[in-house]
Each structure stands twice: as structure tokens, then as C-alpha cells.
Amino acid sequence: MSKLTSELREAFRAADLRPTAQRYAVLEFLVSGRRHSTAGEIVRGVNRTGSAASRATVYNSLRALSRAGLVREVFTGGSAARFDATLHPHHHYICDLCGAIEDMAWFEVPAPAAARVLQGRHVRAYEVVYHGACRRCRNSKSGRGDI
Numbered sequence: 141m142s143k144l145t146s147e148l149r150e151a152f153r154a155a156d157l158r159p160t161a162q163r164y165a166v167l168e169f170l171v172s173g174r175r176h177s178t179a180g181e182i183v184r185g186v187n188r189t190g191s192a193a194s195r196a197t198v199y200n201s202l203r204a205l206s207r208a209g210l211v212r213e214v215f216t217g218g219s220a221a222r223f224d225a226t227l228h229p230h231h232h233y234i235c236d237l238c239g240a241i242e243d244m245a246w247f248e249v250p251a252p253a254a255a256r257v258l259q260g261r262h263v264r265a266y267e268v269v270y271h272g273a274c275r276r277c278r279n280s281k282s283g284r285g286d287i
């Protein structure tokens with residue numbers, strides 16, 4: 141069994157979600173294929189890997205995976221929802237100019253600061269989303285061309 145396969149199986153087990161073939165294919169695509177995909181891209185991607193799945197099946201799988209906490213929506217501010225696996229916690233950087241979504245290394249928001257603003261609210265999950273101009277866009281704008 142590959143490292144990815146055992147990691148995915150363990151994630152399903154930990155989330156107490158039955159790993160149907162379609163759910164497994166969707167999660168595997170998000171982990172190893174293209175991250176931050178729209179539902180449409182996931183449908184195309186999953187079907188390319190050979191596990192034929194209808195649009196409705198993929199949408200149902202996405203819903204089940206989201207409910208179980210294995211997949212979440214990335215808050216891009218764009219029109220189409222983009223999905224991300226939650227197996228490895230990370231923050232996001234979104235470029236206002238080219239729309240690129242980059243994973244950022246995880247760090248904890250300092251507890252005293254969080255406690256101050258949360259004022260007793262319970263937190264299930266959180267992420268930091270940075271917005272701005274990515275390195276590529278900044279480089280091409282300044283004309284240095286050192287991409």
C-alpha cells in the first residue's frame with residue numbers, strides 16, 4: 141500500500157466516514173492532483189483517473205467529505221467555490237492580480253490574541269488568507285524579469 145493510500149484510509153477512519161470509491165477518488169484528486177479545484181475541475185479530474193463518476197456523485201462526495209471535515213472550501217472571494225483537502229493544515233495566499241492561490245506554511249495564531257477577539261466563542265477551525273500581489277506579478281510589473 142502506498143504512503144498516500146494509507147494516509148487517505150487513515151483520514152477516512154479518523155473522520156469516521158465510509159471511503160466509497162467516489163469519495164476516495166475526490167479526496168485523492170485534491171491531495172495529489174490539483175489543489176484548490178472547482179467542483180467542475182474535480183468532476184473532470186476524477187473522470188480522467190478512470191473512476192467514472194457523474195457530476196451528482198462527485199457533488200455528493202464533496203458534501204460528505206466537507207461535512208466530515210476532510211475537505212473545506214477556500215474563501216477566495218471568487219465566483220466559483222474552490223475546494224481543498226484538510227489533511228495538512230495550511231494558510232493561503234491569494235493574488236489579486238492573477239488569481240493564483242498558494243499554500244502557506246501553517247502557524248498558530250498566538251493564543252492570547254485569539255482569546256481577546258474571540259471572547260468565549262468556540263473555534264472548530266480557522267485559516268489566514270493573505271491578499272495582495274504574488275511574487276510573479278510583482279516581478280513582471282517591476283520589469284526585473286527574475287521569475
Ligand SMILES: [Zn+2]
Pocket residue numbers: 235236237238239240273274275276277
Ligand atoms: Zn499574481
Ligand SMILES: [Zn+2]
Pocket residue numbers: 175176224230231232242243
Ligand atoms: Zn490550500
